[in-house]
Amino acid sequence: xxxxxxxxxxxxxxxxxxxxxxxxxxxxxxxxxxxxxxxxxxxxxxxxxxxxxxxxxxxxxxxxxxxxxxxxxxxxxxxxxxxxxxxxxxxxxxxxxxxxxxxxxxxxxxxxxxxxxxxxxxxxxxxxxxxxxxxxxxxxxxxxxxxxxxxxxxxxxxxxxxxxxxxxxxxxxxxxxxxxxxxxxxxxxxxxxxxxxxxxxxxxxxxxxxxxxxxxxxxxxxxxxxxxxxxxxxxxxxxxxxxxxxxxxxxxxxxxxxxxxxxxxxxxxxxxxxxxxxxxxxxxxxxxxxxxxxxxxx
Ligand code: NAP
Numbered sequence: 001x002x003x004x005x006x007x008x009x010x011x012x013x014x015x016x017x018x019x020x021x022x023x024x025x026x027x028x029x030x031x032x033x034x035x036x037x038x039x040x041x042x043x044x045x046x047x048x049x050x051x052x053x054x055x056x057x058x059x060x061x062x063x064x065x066x067x068x069x070x071x072x073x074x075x076x077x078x079x080x081x082x083x084x085x086x087x088x089x090x091x092x093x094x095x096x097x098x099x100x101x102x103x104x105x106x107x108x109x110x111x112x113x114x115x116x117x118x119x120x121x122x123x124x125x126x127x128x129x130x131x132x133x134x135x136x137x138x139x140x141x142x143x144x145x146x147x148x149x150x151x152x153x154x155x156x157x158x159x160x161x162x163x164x165x166x167x168x169x170x171x172x173x174x175x176x177x178x179x180x181x182x183x184x185x186x187x188x189x190x191x192x193x194x195x196x197x198x199x200x201x202x203x204x205x206x207x208x209x210x211x212x213x214x215x216x217x218x219x220x221x222x223x224x225x226x227x228x229x230x231x232x233x234x235x236x237x238x239x240x241x242x243x244x245x246x247x248x249x250x251x252x253x254x255x256x257x258x259x260x261x262x263x264x265x266x267x268x269x270x271x272x273x274x275x276x277x278x279x280x281x282x283x284x285x286x287x288x289x290x291x292x293x294x295x296x297x298x
Contacts, residue, residue: 002159005271007263010159012235012270014151017158018278022067025285029068040292041070042126042284043092045103047085047111048078052241053104060102063281069288072098082111086119093121100126100288123294126287129176137183144287149181151279152214152235153188161212161233161268163189169210171196171203171256172217177237181214203227215256225261233268237276 005011032039042064046057057073064071074088092101101124107113117125122132128146136143145153156163168191172178178195185191196206204227207213215223216237228234238256255272263269270276 005263005269007260009234009263009266009269012155012159012268012275014155014270014275014277014279015273017155018151018282020158021154021279021282021286022063025067025289028289033068038097038292039068039070040100040288041072041098042100042102042288043072043074043095043098045074045076045085045088045092045101047076047080047104047107050106053106057104059281060284063285064288067285069285070097078108080111082115085111085116089116089119093119093124098124099292100124100284102127102284123291126284126291127176128180128287134175134180137180138187144291145184145283146176146180147283147287148177148216148237148276148280149184150283150287151276152181152237153184154283155235155270155276155279156189156212156233159268163191163212166191166211167194167209168192168212168214169194169196169206171200171207171213171215171223172237173197174216177216178214181216185212185214217256219256220254221256221258223257223262225258225265228262228265230265231267232265234262234266235270235276236272239272239277 003011029039044057044060046053061071061073092098101120103116105113117129118131120130122130125133125144128144133143163185168185170178170182173195182193182195186193194206196203207227208229210232212233213228214235218238218240220240234257236255236257239253241251242254244252253273
């Protein structure tokens with residue numbers, strides 16, 4: 001399982017782990033089908049026709065199909081009113097056959113992301129974005145974990161990387177990635193956590209003291225080797241599309257970490273692409289399976 005990068009650090013292979021998780025989910029679905037039980041059903045809402053959103057939605061549909069879930073894709077014009085969109089979400093909330101619902105972001109400017117997200121029934125919120133699920137990270141309630149942070153925690157767990165008592169430094173503290181991941185590392189991982197953001201002064205002072213450094217900013221080249229402690233674990237969540245005429249697609253995806261130089265100093269590192277990205281979709285599938293199992297109980 002452990003493959004070294006050519007620079008020295010062990011590669012945390014999110015693509016491989018995500019495939020393992022999908023294989024496990026597929027087995028569960030096969031068992032449900034053999035027992036004549038209801039199969040997990042994921043609904044996806046997409047508003048408008050943004051190219052990047054379309055690619056993410058295509059990946060989610062493909063992943064749902066590959067594990068044998070039922071799925072429903074609802075597409076609406078960019079001009080749909082917030083009121084109408086909320087009504088559609090309410091209908092899906094009431095639909096007993098649907099276990100999970102995701103609304104692909106971003107939404108057009110006239111629609112409030114917060115109102116839309118919070119309309120999703122928390123038990124069906126398989127992205128883990130609602131305020132109730134966010135709050136459950138720090139309460140004793142059993143909530144749905146946000147997909148990307150869940151994927152990171154799962155990668156650390158499957159690579160036996162201990163977080164208990166370690167100093168984790170989270171760079172970037174957005175509502176969907178950095179903030180929930182910081183809380184999960186602290187409440188579920190028993191780590192000591194430092195959160196850094198764009199106003200953090202002397203960022204390198206903090207990153208340089210991290211046993212586990214996690215970066216979710218969206219600024220290529222932000223983290224260089226001199227900012228990383230020897231032997232640290234480095235998790236790069238950033239994804240930025242940059243032009244690259246040498247690629248047939250005309251672009252490539254890069255993270256926030258300067259990979260080659262940091263990989264020669266770190267003990268473990270996630271590549272971009274192929275690190276955290278595939279785990280986000282695997283977590284969505286896990287959340288949908290779990291939502292369907294819980295609905296089957298009640
Ligand atoms: P976001 O909402 O734009 O948040 C970026 C965060 O970075 C904010 O907390 C911001 O600080 C902080 N920041 C900005 N400049 C900084 C700097 N120079 N130093 C330190 N912190 C800085 O973005 P997001 O949704 O969290 O996404 C972050 C990155 O992760 C993006 O590249 C995105 O594409 C990627 N992502 C990847 C996945 C995946 O599956 N791989 C999933 C989600 C996101 P303030 O809070 O002070 O503004």
